[in-house]
Amino acid sequence: MKEQPSAASPSARNLEFKAALLLALLLLLVAGTVVYLLYARGAFEESQRLVLIAEDSEGVTVGMDLTFSGFPIGRVRRIELAEDGVTRIIIDVPRKDARWLRVSSVFTLTRGLLGNTALRAFSGILSDPPLPDGAERKVLLGDATAEIPRLVADMRELVSNLRALTAQDSSLAASLGNVRDVTEKLKGPRGALGILLGNEADAKKLITALDRTNALLVRADGLVAKVDAQVLGADGLVPEARAAIVQLNAALADARASLKKVDAILADAQVAASNAREATADLAALRAEVDTSLRKVGRMIDEVNRRWPFARDPKLKLP
Amino acid sequence: MGKCSKLPVQYSRLQLAGSDCALSIQGSKSRTSRRPYHLGMASLFSSQGPLPDAGRATLTWFAGWWRIIHFGALILVLALSPSSYAASNRAALARHIYQDTAPMLLWFIALSSLISLVIIRIVVVTAVSYGLSQYALEMVVRVLVLELIPLTAAVFAALRCALPNAAEIWEMRTRGEFDALAQQGIDPLQREVLPRVVSAMFSTLMLAAVSCVLTAVLAYVSVYGFTTGAFAGYTRTFGHVFNPAVSIIFALKSFLFGLTVALIPIASVLYDRSRARLRTSVELQSLVRIFVVILLIEVASLIGNYY
Numbered sequence: 001m002k003e004q005p006s007a008a009s010p011s012a013r014n015l016e017f018k019a020a021l022l023l024a025l026l027l028l029l030v031a032g033t034v035v036y037l038l039y040a041r042g043a044f045e046e047s048q049r050l051v052l053i054a055e056d057s058e059g060v061t062v063g064m065d066l067t068f069s070g071f072p073i074g075r076v077r078r079i080e081l082a083e084d085g086v087t088r089i090i091i092d093v094p095r096k097d098a099r100w101l102r103v104s105s106v107f108t109l110t111r112g113l114l115g116n117t118a119l120r121a122f123s124g125i126l127s128d129p130p131l132p133d134g135a136e137r138k139v140l141l142g143d144a145t146a147e148i149p150r151l152v153a154d155m156r157e158l159v160s161n162l163r164a165l166t167a168q169d170s171s172l173a174a175s176l177g178n179v180r181d182v183t184e185k186l187k188g189p190r191g192a193l194g195i196l197l198g199n200e201a202d203a204k205k206l207i208t209a210l211d212r213t214n215a216l217l218v219r220a221d222g223l224v225a226k227v228d229a230q231v232l233g234a235d236g237l238v239p240e241a242r243a244a245i246v247q248l249n250a251a252l253a254d255a256r257a258s259l260k261k262v263d264a265i266l267a268d269a270q271v272a273a274s275n276a277r278e279a280t281a282d283l284a285a286l287r288a289e290v291d292t293s294l295r296k297v298g299r300m301i302d303e304v305n306r307r308w309p310f311a312r313d314p315k316l317k318l319p
Numbered sequence: 320m321g322k323c324s325k326l327p328v329q330y331s332r333l334q335l336a337g338s339d340c341a342l343s344i345q346g347s348k349s350r351t352s353r354r355p356y357h358l359g360m361a362s363l364f365s366s367q368g369p370l371p372d373a374g375r376a377t378l379t380w381f382a383g384w385w386r387i388i389h390f391g392a393l394i395l396v397l398a399l400s401p402s403s404y405a406a407s408n409r410a411a412l413a414r415h416i417y418q419d420t421a422p423m424l425l426w427f428i429a430l431s432s433l434i435s436l437v438i439i440r441i442v443v444v445t446a447v448s449y450g451l452s453q454y455a456l457e458m459v460v461r462v463l464v465l466e467l468i469p470l471t472a473a474v475f476a477a478l479r480c481a482l483p484n485a486a487e488i489w490e491m492r493t494r495g496e497f498d499a500l501a502q503q504g505i506d507p508l509q510r511e512v513l514p515r516v517v518s519a520m521f522s523t524l525m526l527a528a529v530s531c532v533l534t535a536v537l538a539y540v541s542v543y544g545f546t547t548g549a550f551a552g553y554t555r556t557f558g559h560v561f562n563p564a565v566s567i568i569f570a571l572k573s574f575l576f577g578l579t580v581a582l583i584p585i586a587s588v589l590y591d592r593s594r595a596r597l598r599t600s601v602e603l604q605s606l607v608r609i610f611v612v613i614l615l616i617e618v619a620s621l622i623g624n625y626y
Contacts, residue, residue, distance in 0.1 A: 019413035022420055022525065029528040037566060040558030063559050072555055 042075065047092040048133040050074065052107050052119070054141065057087035059117030060109065066091050068121045073097035076119070089119070089139070102128035103135075110142040383590070387608075390586040391578065397513050408509055415518035419480040420525050427475055431530040432537060434471075435463055439534075439541045456553065459538045460560045464531050465569060465624070470617060472526035473576035477584070477609050480522045482602055484515040485584035489601065492589070512585060519581035527573050565624055572620040579612045 038044065054060075057079050066074035074093035082088050093101065105123040112118070119139070131137075165172045185195050193203045231237045397403050404412070439459050446455035488511065491497060497507040535557070543549040561569070587605035 015417050016410065016413040018421065019416040022416060022521070026521065026525050026528055029532055033528070033532065036554075037558065037561050040554045040561065041563075042558065063562050065555070065559075 042092065042094060046095045047074075048095060048098050049077075050091045050093050050101070050131065051134065051136040052089040052091060052109075052139040053082075053136060054087045054089060054109055054139040056141065057089060057109075059111050060087075060089055060119065061117075064117070064119060066093070066107075066119045066121055068097075068100045068123070073100055073121065088136075091119075099130060100126075101131040102126060103131055104128045105131060105137070107137050107139045108142050109139045383587075386590040387583055387586040390589065391582045393508070394513060394516050394582065397509060398517060403509050403513055408514070411510060412514040412517060415484075415514040416521050419484070419515075419518040420522040423475070423479050423522075424525065424529065427472070427526050428529060428533060431468060431471060431526075432533055435468070435530075435534040435537050436541065438463060438467070439538050443542060456538060456542050456556050457560055459542075460535070460557060463534050463538070465560070465565070466617070466621075468530045468534055469527045469569075469573050469576055470613065472530060473523050473580050473609075473613055476519060476523040476526055476577075477580040477606070481519040481580045481584045481609075482606065484519060485588045485605060486602060488512060488515065488585055489588040512589070516581045516585055519584075520577035523577035523580045524573060527576070568620050568623045572616055575616045576613060579609055579616065583608045583612065 050066075060076060060079055062076050062079060064076040065072035066076070074091045074097065076089055077092045078090040080088050080090070100123055101121060102123045102125060104125050105121050108120045108122070110118050110120065164170060167173065182195055186192060188194055190200065190203050193206060194200065197203045197206060229236065402408075442459050442462065443452070443455045446452050446458065491507075491511060497511070500507045500510060539549070539553050543553070584602070584605040587601055587608065
């Protein structure tokens with residue numbers, strides 16, 4: 001049996017104190033945990049109620065968060081089925097976070113491919129009046145998995161098309177068969193020509209035509225050599241043309257000299273013309289004098305005619 | 320209160336009733352005849368009973384569990400009795416509470432912190448590799464704080480505190496110290512048994528509480544680092560995990576773990592039949608019983624939490 005200290009001894013009192021410390025520590029831990037859990041559950045903050053009405057609450061659980069811009073601002077408190085068959089999701093929103101919710105806010109319930117469901121709030125106009133306590137809003141359902149049936153239908157159609165394409169009697173198979181024939185013909189003695197012309201006779205004709213073209217080319221080659229000799233040879237066209245050009249150059253030089261002479265003549269003519277212009281400057285006076293003389297002669301002739309006895313009577317006498 | 324103060328007088332002495340070691344309740348000290356706690360049950364245990372072996376074994380099994388429950392009720396009544404906390408008993412209680420918990424507290428904290436860190440790291444890294452990092456913290460809290468730490472604390476307290484205490488009780492009883500105490504007018508249940516039961520329960524709860532809080536802090540630091548910026552989000556996750564049902568189940572589970580660890584070993588020692596007739600030791604048997612009960616409590620809590 002262990003030696004037990006008496007109740008009044010210092011060591012016993014010391015032990016009692018230490019045991020009391022341990023007890024206090026345990027009580028402190030338990031009380032602290034309880035207070036922390038109450039705080040975490042939102043027991044110390046005022047909240048307002050929001051009711052979201054959805055046609056289907058699948059994936060929504062009690063305690064789930066309502067997020068705004070990724071931040072949790074509310075927590076699902078209860079989910080109930082209303083008399084008319086719709087689901088009422090009752091959410092507690094702390095007063096301090098309720099300012100993000102406005103009367104124009106939109107609520108969505110989205111389900112991811114992995115089955116994770118999220119309740120989100122969107123407030124486009126933050127200047128709108130705040131959402132009242134106990135407000136009821138319809139929730140918009142955005143379901144990623146709803147796309148799956150349509151995707152599956154599309155895939156099925158795609159697969160059926162592929163199956164039709166790859167079937168034994170399909171056009172693709174026939175085309176591939178033709179391609180195989182073509183490649184076999186390509187490997188044959190006539191090669192691509194056989195494919196292009198379809199039959200061997202035409203291919204032969206084409207080869208014959210090619211041979212003849214070759215012969216023609218040989219002859220054309222000879223012809224070109226002769227033309228070359230004619231044109232570029234010693235007595236060819238080009239040397240003669242070159243001589244003609246030399247002569248033409250000489251003629252041109254002569255012509256240039258003649259033109260210079262013409263230039264001089266023209267200069268003389270210009271001088272002569274200027275003299276003539278000066279001469280014609282006095283003609284006006286001369287002409288005036290001539291006019292005067294002619295008018296005088298005219299008046300003298302009129303006088304002579306008037307006085308002349310054989311002068312005609314220009315007057316008409318009426319009976 | 321008046322009734323409670325009479326209880327120690329009623330449950331004044333432990334007696335060995337033949338090979339059954341049943342608890343005898345005597346109204347007065349003048350009645351010294353040894354009689355079993357339940358006469359009918361005692362006749363069933365005798366080898367000359369009318370029932371075949373299988374039936375007798377089943378009845379023995381039921382009787383064993385019934386005695387543990389009865390012992391639990393007895394200790395509960397004693398624990399609620401103010402006379403159990405008289406100065407002389409209080410010193411023994413304080414001694415046991417301190418000596419059974421303080422020496423292993425630091426070791427357990429170090430051990431559980433190390434294991435917690437490893438598990439937190441594994442969970443977080445795995446969750447990140449699958450792109451599910453937002454669920455990592457919740458998983459850590461659920462796996463460690465809710466399930467593993469209380470379980471580990473219970474097993475640790477059972478091995479380091481409750482079983483040695485039970486062995487001490489066994490030795491004291493076999494040495495006849497209980498009778499000596501009873502002859503001195505001291506109730507051995509109050510003086511020797513109750514402090515050990517209370518200290519084992521306290522030890523279980525203390526280890527669980529300290530390491531749960533420490534693990535929660537470690538999880539925060541492991542996931543977010545040394546910053547206070549994520550405290551609001553962490554608190555929200557904690558609140559999300561500890562909904563009212565889970566919190567009540569957690570508290571009940573911890574309490575029942577403590578009760579199991581504190582009661583079963585000592586009850587097995589006090590009420591068990593002679594060791595000579597058993598192939599396994601009483602300690603091993605009580606350990607098996609503890610594991611079975613802890614397992615049942617754990618399964619029940621899991622069903623309560625997740626179904």
